[in-house]
Amino acid sequence: MQQPVADAVTADGVIGTVTTEDEKRRKHRLWAKGLLGFFAFISVGTYIYNEYYIYLSVYLWFGLIYGMCLQYGKFCFSSAFRDLFAIRVPRMLVGIVIATLLFGAVSAPITASGLSTFHAAPVSEHAIIAGIFFGVGMVIAGGCASSSLYKTGEGNINALIVILSISVTQALFADVGGWANAFVPESWTQSAAEKGLPASITVTDGWVDQYLAGYVWNKPALTYAQILGLPNDSVAGAFVGNLFVGIMLPAGILLAVVYVVYWRKSFLNKRKKAGKPVSGIGTELAGYWSLIIANKRTAIAGLILGIACALHMLVIQGLRVKFGFKNAGVLLDRIGWDFGLSVQGTVFDPGYWYVTTQEAQWVGWVLQKMGIENLDNIYFGFVNGIPNPAINPADWMSLALIGGAAIMALYHNEFKFKKPTWETAMWSVIGGFFMGIGARLGLGCNVGAFFVRVANGDASGWLFGLGMAAGAYLGVKFFNWWTERKLAKEMASCGL
């Protein structure tokens, strides 16, 4: 029962009653506007201070858009596989396929024109294994790496614990050496030592270092265009190889399988009840279309997300040309923030949406400040650096993503602080741990290793996705057992 707190005049001039619920809604919307104003203030203020900050602001505003889209569509890669296996609901998988197709379609001309910031990753079975770790983790945690960010914006403290767990696990895993060296094959050590890395990188001391330099880097980095023998930055390569063969064909097959296995039966039942025909090609096409538009919010979010991801790459590349650098390490150096740059003078600057590396970086930065050396490994010291989180471009993106999700949640009255219980906190820590391991093995998460790669025709993207699906299946099996056990106890007391 809502409690009236005051009389008010509506827009129509009618005297009505303001309830506590209306009052909460009004306050939430005020907070949403305040947050938006805060991000605008940061952008304008830093730009006035130094025009280079516009580069960081681009990350910030695209992060904000990602956060708003994710929250609006409840967009979660974990949900895509988990809900399909657990409750036979395909809405999220469809949303992700739409987003990937759109991202790929807008990326293709950018790739063809040579303006893409994307680089393909090494292709091998490691992507599947990494995906399995990640898939198990995202089901146990209750969300993938990107959805944990947007759920944090909804006030979900469990999601914040997941982020902390992913961050700490990655930073520690990237630097673990000593006893862990015993688990490194001799061939990896030898191959890593032959790479001729700078002396500051202790490449033969560290499991991940030897995995990267001694194994992963030896694998070919291929797009579908290159597999077909076409140049990646050509019209034929980008559109036929990457977009058609790499995305449209597998996505179409995937949706067809989902339609037949998870959707067709209930669709035909509904048509039968409504007295409509239940056979023929027209019926099947109508069923396929109903699968696509089943959840409009998810489909709309996927559509905007896909376009924004591709535009993000284009805008970042434009700014790189304008300022005359290829990596934000140069920019940070120019504005006087040179702490934590890699030995090559670089920092993590993907040029597109990414989630997990910036999470590892802030922990790496904290550990470095505490006197624990983190710049002697490949991940931080040779490639990504550990810049101050306050000036890390990718961190601006992630923080704005949380902010964008908070704005959308506040606007739709879905913001609520949710304290964890011991049980949910435990799942968050364990799930985050598995996702952290999977992200480092796969050189990315559900966004960097799957979504972005698939959309740009990288052959390793679907492999990581295959692993994620397998991992999600295992996670669902576990939770089915866990929930069955708990619910049976509760229902027994009701005589059920």
Add this chain to the structure above:
Amino acid sequence: MGMSFEKAGDGKYCLNVNGYVCPHPQIYTKKALEKLASGDVLELLFDNPSSGESIEQMIENDGNELLDKQNQSGQFIWRIQKS
């Protein structure tokens, strides 16, 4: 607070999964509905918005009926009738 399932009256049950994130609310809801008799009503309390999107489609696909849904500042109260 953990999950709770209680009888609220004749043919009426209450499943409280407040505090839980995905996939717990949707899995508990699915399992609870599977064990109810046709015509029984389940009152579902949850506060994880993304679970709602999946639960709504699950209810529709399974042919059950969503009688009523309320959102009180992120506290969702739904009433579902088993077909």
